[in-house]
Amino acid sequence: MRITSAGITNVGMKRQNNEDNYLINDELSVYVVCDGMGGHAGGEYASQIAVTTVEEVLANIRDENLDVDTATDEQITQEKIKYAVRLAGKRIYERAQADPEYRGMGTTAVILLFRNGMAYMAHVGDSRGYLIRGGEITQRTEDHSWVNEQIKAGLITAETAKHHRFRNIITRSLGFQEEVEIDTQVLRAEPGDLYLLCSDGLSNLIEDREMVELLVEKSFQETARDLVTIANSRGGDDNITLVIARVDVA
Numbered sequence: 001m002r003i004t005s006a007g008i009t010n011v012g013m014k015r016q017n018n019e020d021n022y023l024i025n026d027e028l029s030v031y032v033v034c035d036g037m038g039g040h041a042g043g044e045y046a047s048q049i050a051v052t053t054v055e056e057v058l059a060n061i062r063d064e065n066l067d068v069d070t071a072t073d074e075q076i077t078q079e080k081i082k083y084a085v086r087l088a089g090k091r092i093y094e095r096a097q098a099d100p101e102y103r104g105m106g107t108t109a110v111i112l113l114f115r116n117g118m119a120y121m122a123h124v125g126d127s128r129g130y131l132i133r134g135g136e137i138t139q140r141t142e143d144h145s146w147v148n149e150q151i152k153a154g155l156i157t158a159e160t161a162k163h164h165r166f167r168n169i170i171t172r173s174l175g176f177q178e179e180v181e182i183d184t185q186v187l188r189a190e191p192g193d194l195y196l197l198c199s200d201g202l203s204n205l206i207e208d209r210e211m212v213e214l215l216v217e218k219s220f221q222e223t224a225r226d227l228v229t230i231a232n233s234r235g236g237d238d239n240i241t242l243v244i245a246r247v248d249v250a
Contacts, residue, residue, distance in 0.1 A: 001189060003029050003114055006220035007243040010228045012201055013236030019043030020199050020241035021051045029114035030058050031243045035127050035199040037173065038105030042096070046107040046175050049095065050088040054111055057084035077115050078184050081122045085109060085174065085182050089124075092175025106173035110141060110197045112245060119189040119247075122182055125170050128203050130211065131187065132194040137212045140185065144172035162204065168238075193247040201238035205231045220244045 003026055011018040019036035021044070034050045036043030061080055071079070088109065096102045108125025121129050126143040142148065146169040147161035161167060172180055194215055206227060214223045224242060231240045 001029075001114060001117060002248040003245050004220065004248055005031060005243065005245045006224050007031075007241075008221075008224040008228055009239065009241040010232070010236075012239050013232050015239055017044060018239045019047060020201070020239040021047040022197075022241050022243050023051045023055055024243060025055055025059075028055070028058055030055065031112040031195070031197060031245050032109065033127050033197040033199055033241050033243055034107045034109045034174075035125065035201070035239065035241070036105065036107040037170075038096075038102065042102045042105030043107070045095070045102060046092045046105040049092050050085075050107050050109050050174055053088035053091055054084045054109070057087060058113065073116060074118060074120075074186050077113070077118070077120055078122075078186065081111060081113060081120055081184060082182050085111065085122055085124065086179070089174035089180050090178060093178045096175060104176070106175035108170065108199070109174055112195055112197055112243075114189055114245075114247070117189055119187045119193070119195065120184065121187070122184045124172050124174055124180055124182055127197070127199050130196040130198075130208070132196065132212055132215055133190065133192070135212065135216065137208045139208070140187075142183065143170075144183075145170050167204070168200070189247045191247055191249045195245045195247075196242060197245075198242040199239060201236070201240040202227060202231050202242050204238070205234045205236075215244070220246070 023032040034047035036047030108127040110123040110127040113120040
């Protein structure tokens with residue numbers, strides 16, 4: 001299995017600095033998008049810690065380092081990702097506790113890892129992971145956000161949530177607390193599958209169908225640039241980051 005990928009990050013039109021970070025490591029087949037929070041220094045630092053930690057752990061951890069006795073390859077790989085994300089959250093939390101400058105910092109994270117014909121996804125927060133298969137797009141992650149909780153409770157509509165004044169409030173993040181619940185899932189990777197990871201600076205301003213149209217018509221780099229341009233033309237009120245990964249036949 002071979003992965004073709006591309007990524008881009010942009011400060012947007014309203015922010016002074018970029019608190020997003022992303023990772024593309026084709027050798028490890030790991031891809032990450034993180035959206036930091038906590039002010040000028042804190043958000044950028046938190047998202048960088050997360051990206052660096054995930055890459056470090058997945059590059060170096062061995063099965064024997066995990067607290068698992070008998071498990072399938074899929075379960076072991078999921079545990080590796082969870083361990084990487086937990087460690088990232090712990091590092092962010094400890095740094096924030098040690099330095100008042102970084103108090104309250106945190107980050108979202110969405111991680112995609114390919115192993116042995118499978119695609120593993122993990123996430124915390126409202127950065128999203130999408131799968132485009134056969135021309136159809138599916139949001140694979142569920143936003144850990146206040147507005148999503150209201151949607152599930154039937155108190156507001158998805159359309160209302162897009163413009164709600166509390167749409168940026170998230171209910172889970174890495175680093176705000178020492179421990180956090182991590183959502184994971186496993187999918188069989190099929191040739192031609194397209195995965196899109198993005199921060200809410202993109203997903204808040206661009207419809208799913210628009211993403212599909214661009215992804216099937218243009219090269220990855222062109223698509224990435226065009227998506228950023230569209231988001232900025234619609235206000236660009238947050239940092240914009242995305243990573244695209246396609247499953248190719250080896």
